[in-house]
Amino acid sequence: MTPVSQANANPAAAVRAVLSAPDDQLNYGRAKLALDQIIDPSIDAEATLAEVDRLAESATTIAGPRAADGVKLSALQRVIYEGGAWNGNRPFGYDHSDPLGQNVRNKLLSTYLRTRRGNCVSMPILFLLVGDRMGLNLSLSTAPLHVFVRYTAPTGRVMNIEAANGGHPTRDLWYREIMPMSDRAIESGLYLRTLTKREAIAHMATTVMEFLMTEQRFQEAIDVAEVILQNFPRDGYTMAKLGTAYAGLMRIEFVQRYPNPALIPDDMRGRYVMLAQRNQQAFQSAEALGWEPMQ
Numbered sequence: 001m002t003p004v005s006q007a008n009a010n011p012a013a014a015v016r017a018v019l020s021a022p023d024d025q026l027n028y029g030r031a032k033l034a035l036d037q038i039i040d041p042s043i044d045a046e047a048t049l050a051e052v053d054r055l056a057e058s059a060t061t062i063a064g065p066r067a068a069d070g071v072k073l074s075a076l077q078r079v080i081y082e083g084g085a086w087n088g089n090r091p092f093g094y095d096h097s098d099p100l101g102q103n104v105r106n107k108l109l110s111t112y113l114r115t116r117r118g119n120c121v122s123m124p125i126l127f128l129l130v131g132d133r134m135g136l137n138l139s140l141s142t143a144p145l146h147v148f149v150r151y152t153a154p155t156g157r158v159m160n161i162e163a164a165n166g167g168h169p170t171r172d173l174w175y176r177e178i179m180p181m182s183d184r185a186i187e188s189g190l191y192l193r194t195l196t197k198r199e200a201i202a203h204m205a206t207t208v209m210e211f212l213m214t215e216q217r218f219q220e221a222i223d224v225a226e227v228i229l230q231n232f233p234r235d236g237y238t239m240a241k242l243g244t245a246y247a248g249l250m251r252i253e254f255v256q257r258y259p260n261p262a263l264i265p266d267d268m269r270g271r272y273v274m275l276a277q278r279n280q281q282a283f284q285s286a287e288a289l290g291w292e293p294m295q
Contacts, residue, residue: 011038011212012223015205019231023198029129031201036108039211043110051113052126055079056133058086069136069153076131077167090116092126094164100145104211121207124149124163128200140200142237143175143191144294147203150194158194185290190236202232209241218248236291243282250275 018034019026029052033045060067063075079086081093095117101107106115109129112122124140124147131138137152141160148170149161162170172192175181185191195203205228212221225242228235254272258264264272 127163188289190289199232236286239286246279
């Protein structure tokens with residue numbers, strides 16, 4: 001794993017290192033903690049993973065030996081959302097003060113474990129990590145500005161699990177009703193598709209990209225976005241953020257200095273045109289998949 005100091009100094013290299021493992025060696029928990037440490041190097045990854053393990057052990061004990069998946073899922077739901085000895089009588093719930101995780105640090109796993117209040121990023125990731133420890137076939141899926149859990153049964157049946165609403169099963173239709181998305185977005189695989197482990201971990205790295213953008217480290221955010229898209233080419237959210245990061249560079253390098261583009265010196269005009277083109281290309285790529293800006 002990339003040393004934390006190096007990860008903080010070169011976020012794109014750290015994200016690339018997380019995703020450099022072969023598919024069969026990717027690990028949801030260690031990947032999530034390595035990504036979170038880019039944002040907060042003080043995070044104790046081993047202690048955080050140990051807490052996830054304790055929840056998984058409690059759920060496994062509740063489910064009993066050789067339990068069927070349905071029983072395991074019920075036990076998993078219980079240890080996360082119901083108060084008891086398994087969670088110190090502090091059940092996990094939705095953070096109504098920051099439901100979309102506008103404060104990027106609220107998307108960190110360690111924050112969710114400490115505060116017991118999460119959002120549509122931290123909540124599905126904890127559900128995924130604990131369930132994965134229990135041997136359940138779980139992954140992530142996406143909707144506009146939303147992440148949820150996908151369970152695949154041994155029979156191949158697929159079920160959505162809404163971790164931000166008590167871990168209950170949820171139909172695709174419900175997501176389409178409350179988070180409008182076009183038929184094109186479904187057909188292209190932009191939304192409501194079970195992500196591979198590599199894609200899911202790459203999407204977890206969007207939090208790193210968001211963190212860099214809040215600090216106006218736009219070039220570093222661009223570099224991270226490119227790594228994400230190399231591993232998850234249909235991540236429309238990252239494409240849109242990539243376009244926004246290019247716009248951020250344009251604002252800092254040109255708009256703030258030259259309110260009128262005609263004032264841009266000739267030797268800098270190529271750079272301006274390149275940034276403008278990449279900004280447009282990023283949004284066009286997202287729109288080609290059916291991405292639409294949220295109103």
